[in-house]
Amino acid sequence: MARTTDRHVVIVGASLAGTRAAQGLRTLGYAGPITLIGGEKELPYDRPPLSKHLLASDWSDEVIEGNRLMTPAELDELAIEVRLGTAAVALNPVTKAVTLSDGSSVAYDVLIIATGAAARPSPWNPSSGVLQLRTLDDSRAISARLALKEHVVIVGGGFIGTEIAAAALKAGCPVTVVDPVAEPMARLVGPEIASILVELHLRNGAQTRFGVGVTDIQGEEGALTVVLDDGTRLEASTAVVGIGSIPSTSWLVGSGLTINNGVLTDPFLRAVGADDIYAIGDVAQWPHPGRGTDHRAEHWTNASDQARYVATAITGGEVQPYT
Ligand SMILES: Cc1cc2nc3c(=O)[nH]c(=O)nc-3n(C[C@H](O)[C@H](O)[C@H](O)COP(=O)(O)OP(=O)(O)OC[C@H]3O[C@@H](n4cnc5c(N)ncnc54)[C@H](O)[C@@H]3O)c2cc1C
Structure with missing residues (x-):
């Protein structure tokens, strides 16, 4: 040897x-x-x-x-x-x-x-407008979209999703966070802290659709429709999918x-x-x-x-x- x-x-x-x-x-x-x-x-x-x-x-x-x-x-x-x-x-x-x-x-x-x-790949892939975050280039691309101050739908209410939501709100974007789990942060930080975090997001102006899944994302960058499993259709400029890695x-x-x-x-x-x-x-x-x-x-x-x-x-x- x-x-x-x-x-x-x-x-x-x-x-x-x-x-x-x-x-x-x-x-x-x-x-x-x-x-x-x-x-x-x-x-x-x-x-x-x-x-x-x-x-x-x-x-x-x-x-x-x-x-x-x-x-x-x-x-x-x-x-x-x-x-x-x-x-x-x-x-x-x-x-x-x-x-x-x-x-x-x-x-x-x-x-x-x-x-x-x-990043766990997005199951919904319209021609453009769905972003994910793992690399420097991903962050730069999301940052450019946030600068437009247009509606962002974030799929995934875990750490990364909520951090992007916070940045988007700060940038002046209307924000909706969607997650099929009723208390998405609870599995990460326990139910008490999870509800405090949700409160914080609501207070800062984010809409939350927790306990409702996404069935499809249609359209293209700037004109997306995020379809939820209760039939709701959310119009968005950008969707960021943060569903784990x-x-x-x-x-x-x-x-x-x-x-x-x-x-x-x-x-x-x-x-x-x-x-x-x-x-x-x-x-x-x-x-x-x-x-x-x-x-x-x-x-x-x-x-x-x-x-x-x-x-x-x-x-x-x-x-x-x-x-
Ligand atoms: C947006 C974001 C925010 C985060 N925030 C926090 C936080 O606040 N606190 C915290 O504790 N953790 C956080 N994390 C997690 C933390 O960054 C990771 O735990 C850490 O980066 C892990 O380092 P790693 O080197 O094991 O893997 P990675 O950082 O994933 O690096 C792996 C590298 O290997 C390269 N690679 C992959 N396959 C190959 C291949 N076949 N050949 C050659 N190279 C390859 C990849 O391109 C990548 O550069 C965050 C992660 C992300 C994405």
Whole structure:
């Protein structure tokens, strides 16, 4: 086996978990080669601001660069080879190689899977006008629509839907939030806080249609009709569909890894049956000791913590089962 410092660590997914893992390895003294592979062309950026202050920003270079997780100078300084705009399309754990969308192949000694999650696709797809939010470009597109101050229907009353609603109201748009669940936030924050949040939205002027599903979205950008299952037809300029996310694992089909709502790992975040492959962040499903079940978290803090944890494990530090 190669000495620790000669091993090639390949990280697939150049966002929070991936960049924090690379930074963590260097901080802990790992001097071997690190390759960071990202499907997006963008330098790594932070996602929480996409549904918050960026929606109301002027999208200046200063704002965008201020939201980066790593600058080109830092990547240089840390000697991290970055391959952006090339998604991983296949993994062969036997030959220890990742195939990229440009047809090239990258060999690894240790692989970190940090491909996160994507917005659950909208089931309603008129020719235009239905937007979703996961990437910088998505946020920019929504922000441009909010600037028109026209009616926005938001499908999904979870965290992201309500944050977009708040930004849309602040921008001066009439807003309706639709969710088939009567108390959509209750499953996330409990019934008491959920009702406070609904109150807050109502007070700020949003209409809510909770407990009513969407059956169709028709028309086009600027002239949409959102059809509800009680027969109501809501006219809207823009619809934003925020109905959750799904872990990005399609590139692992055929790899032999166990995929079950994410990459299933052992308690040490190693992919089940593959000790040289770790999965971290939104894509990882691990046996949570406290909960007694497999668990996948979509939280900023968890992605950062898991990145630091695997950096420690890879550099030979002592680790306990990840909680
Ligand atoms: C709008 C929004 C607001 C949020 N707000 C909060 C908040 O307030 N608080 C909080 O705790 N969390 C929040 N989150 C969640 C938080 O951002 C995520 O938990 C965090 O980004 C997870 O990081 P990650 O690196 O695991 O995954 P991601 O951020 O999803 O990054 C995965 C990266 O991998 C890339 N990728 C995917 N497939 C491939 C492939 N095959 N090859 C190469 N690259 C690939 C993706 O393009 C992406 O860049 C928010 C998320 C969003 C979208």
